[in-house]
Amino acid sequence: MAKSKYEYVKEFETDDRMLRNVYVLVRIDGKGFHKFSQTHDFAKPNDVRGINLMNHAARCVMHELDDILLAFGESDEYSFLFRKSTDLYQRREAKIVSTVVSLFTSAYVYYWNDYFTDLKRPLYPPVFDGRAVLYPSEVEVKDYFAWRQADTHINNLFNTSFWALVEEGGLTPKAAEARLCGTDSKDKNEMLFTEFSTNYSKLPAMYRKGSVLLREQIPKDADKDAIIPTLPETLPGSKSAKVIPAPGLQSGPDPISEPASEAPSGQ
Ligand code: ATP
Ligand code: ATP
Ligand code: MG
Ligand code: MG
Ligand code: MG
Ligand code: MG
Ligand code: MG
Numbered sequence: 051m052a053k054s055k056y057e058y059v060k061e062f063e064t065d066d067r068m069l070r071n072v073y074v075l076v077r078i079d080g081k082g083f084h085k086f087s088q089t090h091d092f093a094k095p096n097d098v099r100g101i102n103l104m105n106h107a108a109r110c111v112m113h114e115l116d117d118i119l120l121a122f123g124e125s126d127e128y129s130f131l132f133r134k135s136t137d138l139y140q141r142r143e144a145k146i147v148s149t150v151v152s153l154f155t156s157a158y159v160y161y162w163n164d165y166f167t168d169l170k171r172p173l174y175p176p177v178f179d180g181r182a183v184l185y186p187s188e189v190e191v192k193d194y195f196a197w198r199q200a201d202t203h204i205n206n207l208f209n210t211s212f213w214a215l216v217e218e219g220g221l222t223p224k225a226a227e228a229r230l231c232g233t234d235s236k237d238k239n240e241m242l243f244t245e246f247s248t249n250y251s252k253l254p255a256m257y258r259k260g261s262v263l264l265r266e267q268i269p270k271d272a273d274k275d276a277i278i279p280t281l282p283e284t285l286p287g288s289k290s291a292k293v294i295p296a297p298g299l300q301s302g303p304d305p306i307s308e309p310a311s312e313a314p315s316g317q
Contacts, residue, residue, distance in 0.1 A: 066143040071134055073185040074141070075194060076150045080126030081177040087126075089173055090166065094217070095209030096257045099165040103158060104128060105261050106165070110157035111150055112263055122195055124202040124260035126178075128154065131191065143182050151180035202260040204235075207250065210257075211238045214246045 068074060080086060092100050101123075108121045108128045117136035122129045130150060132138070139145035155178050162171055185191050208230065215226035230238070242248040250258075 068141045074132040077129045078178045078180040083126035103165040107157040121263040147180045
């Protein structure tokens with residue numbers, strides 16, 4: 051086919067293929083979810099419907115994109131770790147990030163009513179942003195997930211304390227914030243225990259540590275379609291949510307290693 055005279059505009063596109071042989075990490079985050087969670091009456095500090103819906107949307111992303119090894123979710127964010135060898139879209143950053151964000155967002159809306167059963171669809175379209183980060187080795191990858199999990203812990207301990215002061219203690223949000231100003235983890239744990247009879251360490255692990263989705267190894271000659279759909283049932287969901295052990299305490303197979311070479315890749 052002859053080229054049109056307009057075709058030169060294609061040359062304005064830039065090459066955004068990411069460095070080869072390093073981990074690709076994509077993190078998405080809800081835009082303005084402080085407001086979104088209020089508008090949709092999320093229970094505070096943790097609305098389990100919201101968490102389960104996030105986990106469901108993340109499973110959809112993992113089903114579609116075979117090269118994602120592991121995903122970690124907390125609050126309105128999810129991180130997806132791609133295998134080092136991924137050649138998805140020839141590693142073009144915009145294609146990869148936009149596909150993850152778009153699929154996650156559409157799944158969030160598509161499955162909304164399965165979790166928020168009293169509301170047919172969200173009151174306005176939720177927005178997620180996304181970014182890709184490259185990590186050269188497992189050291190940075192482990193530290194990345196440790197960083198996100200530490201964030202989960204810090205935020206959740208603060209939010210649990212804040213909402214206890216507001217909802218049970220009758221403080222205004224401003225007063226609750228002032229009360230927590232300058233406190234450390236120990237002070238907050240102590241306050242929850244003595245004033246609100248809450249043993250923080252007994253709260254559901256999914257609230258304190260986030261949710262993890264791990265791709266299972268698929269036997270060499272297995273029928274891919276028959277095995278991959280088992281992923282959703284065995285992974286998050288209140289009780290079965292697997293949690294990343296603290297760094298250095300990992301036992302069993304290393305979740306961050308590349309799967310054995312016979313595992314299918316995303317071609
Ligand atoms: P930005 O657009 O900059 O990301 P944001 O309002 O989304 O702003 P975040 O720092 O991403 O702010 O925080 C997410 C907010 O969504 C927090 O306020 C958190 O409490 C709320 N949120 C997310 N998921 C839930 C949930 N399952 N239950 C209750 N609140 C939630
Ligand atoms: P890729 O994932 O590489 O973009 P693709 O299958 O989406 O592959 P495109 O080149 O983007 O391929 O072409 C879009 C396809 O969708 C075309 O085949 C087009 O005919 C079809 N399509 C899009 N919108 C409509 C529409 N409104 N009615 C009928 N067909 C449509
Ligand atoms: Mg943000
Ligand atoms: Mg956000
Ligand atoms: Mg966030
Ligand atoms: Mg297309
Ligand atoms: Mg097209």
